[in-house]
Amino acid sequence: MSEHQAYSFFESVERSFDKAAKFTQWDLGILEQIKACNSVYRMRFPIKRDDGTIEVMEAYRVQHSQHKSPCKGGIRFSDEVNQDEVMALAALMTYKCAIVNVPFGGGKGGIKINPRNYSVYELEKITRRYTSELVKKNFIGPGIDVPAPDYGTGEREMAWIVDTYASLKPGEIDAAGCVTGKPVTQGGVRGRKEATGLGVFFGIREVCNMPDVMEKQGLPLGIAGKRVVVQGLGNVGYHSAKFFRESGAIVVGLAEFEGAIYNPEGLNEEEVFQHRKKTGSILNFPGAGNLAKNTDALELECDILIPAALENVINGENAPRIKAKIVGEAANGPCTPEADDIFAQKGILCVPDMYLNAGGVTVSYFEWLKNLSHVRYGRMEKRFTENLNTHILSQIEELTGKQVSDGERKFIMHGPEEQDLVHSGLEETMITATREIMEIWKSNPAIPDMRTAAYVNAINKVATSYSELGIFP
Structure with a gap:
């Protein structure tokens, strides 16, 4: 282990916790119970x-x-x-x-x-x-x-x-x-597979839609046109890349454990995935340049960097060379506490894993609810909604004497299926969580970074739960 990682993963989680606990008003005993x-x-x-x-x-x-x-x-x-x-x-x-x-x-x-x-x-x-x-x-x-x-x-x-x-x-x-x-x-739920990657996308999209945050990062509003690098082409990395690309971002770099590829014109994750399936490697992808080490991708010129592989890939050693303005932690613990400190000095916004990759557990929650209710989402309301929308549409057309285009008609009439409801529930969850964290950060300028603000949010909620349970007389 390098000198940069002298403590264990659990200790680094505790270190982040302690850093945030200072910004809360909770009794030391409650904080100790939450940590244990x-x-x-x-x-x-x-x-x-x-x-x-x-x-x-x-x-x-x-x-x-x-x-x-x-x-x-x-x-x-x-x-x-x-x-x-x-x-x-x-x-x-x-x-x-x-x-x-x-x-x-x-x-x-x-x-x-x-x-x-x-x-x-x-x-x-x-x-x-x-x-x-x-x-x-x-x-x-x-x-x-x-x-x-x-x-x-x-x-x-x-x-x-x-x-x-x-x-x-x-x-x-x-x-x-x-x-x-x-x-x-x-008994699984439709939409679970892409949930974590989609959650990462929703979280970053919400951050990119905040004018004050984008101004601070020196970036224009929105996702469109932003250059994205994704490290890891597993389930999370693949879907993150897909949703960013489909929303108009340019995926300039992709990395896997055998190496990384770069193309300033943009890469299509599905084509790269198929190339890897065929050749056993993402390297030598047509039109893209190869990078010797997969970690080199982390240091590419880009606006948004998404580490979606393993923990501790960005540490005190390589953090000074990160060029992205926003780092979205899709993996668990990809940045060490030293990296956080360096990002804070450099003005890089690190959107923390503990909430950004919560798409998986959010949709798992929907699946668990589905299992307990013994009915799939959309089964009760899909046809009702379609019939109602059809009726409203025909009334509008009759009253105005104008016809709605086929594409619009299809969109308006469509009743929600399980996947639609799961995706919209996930979108609601990620937007609300992003706003809550940003509110906490804004309300206390002494909080150094978004991770600490997220921890403060978590500590407040868990501590409230414990104190209301009356566990601590």
Whole structure:
């Protein structure tokens, strides 16, 4: 580890927390309770590999806060998984849910494996065994703790979890709500896949629509025409790039772990994705220049930089060379506290991860509600809205004697489907959260950056919750 990262991920979360706590009026005891991880479950279990050998797995589930139930947070499959990382991510989940007004406490899970080294059958055995270990200790359930996908997991793993849970809890009518990020056929919600990337886009778009903020950054209002660099072409990076491009931004750089590419004229994320699928690398993409190291992309000339890969990629060493005016943290913890300090000196606006990438948990919340209500969004109102809109439209046409164009007619008559409602719920959530954070920052000029303002917002909400529960007589 370099001297720039002398403390652990959890310590860096605590450091950001302490920095913000100074700007709140809460009692020290309440602040200590919010910071503490309530429960840490560290487990070991054996798995029989396809070749007959037995391997002992190391896995975790952390419940950081129960100020609201259930706890919520992803499960990652990665070689890097350790207790400190899972605790840090669980703490960030508590603050993230508070900021976007989703009524969950923070949780996180992880299994210390590289999924690439296991067959599908082995991964299924690992996932199902992990689930049964969680059930044994009451660490999973629609009202207790609701996992979701994270790094190295997806819909497939969530389907295995819900199936295992339901088989161990026969007759539990809300079993589908024990996990989110499921396939749509298993109670998942449409719009979940692109949720985090879309949330990143909505958050940055709202910041770019604030005249005083844009003036300070020396940028024109709006997204159109802004040059964007995205590091990471996974689910979050891909969708972030897509929504920025579709709204008129120019995606000038894309990076993946094998390297990075640059084209000042703009890149199409889907074409790059297909090129990578075909050749195994994003390098040598037609019309784009190659950059030797993927981290070189972070230092490109651009207006908006979106690190959407792993933590600590921007640190005290490379932060002075960042040229972007706005950094949008799509990944968890991509910037270290030293980077924050350097950004503050340079006047770079860093839009923090803990709220910016909350699209996933927001839509997970919609999925959980769908599971508890046992009805899909739009089913009750779609036709009613369409019939009403059709009637209004025909009345207007009759009264004015004018016809509406086909395109407009289609748009006006359209009744909301599940995906429309999920996207609009996410848009509302991100806009409200952005405005709340900016209000706090504006009302106290001593707050050094947007991350601290976001933490202040989170601390106030969680502390209010605790004090109203009467936990502290």
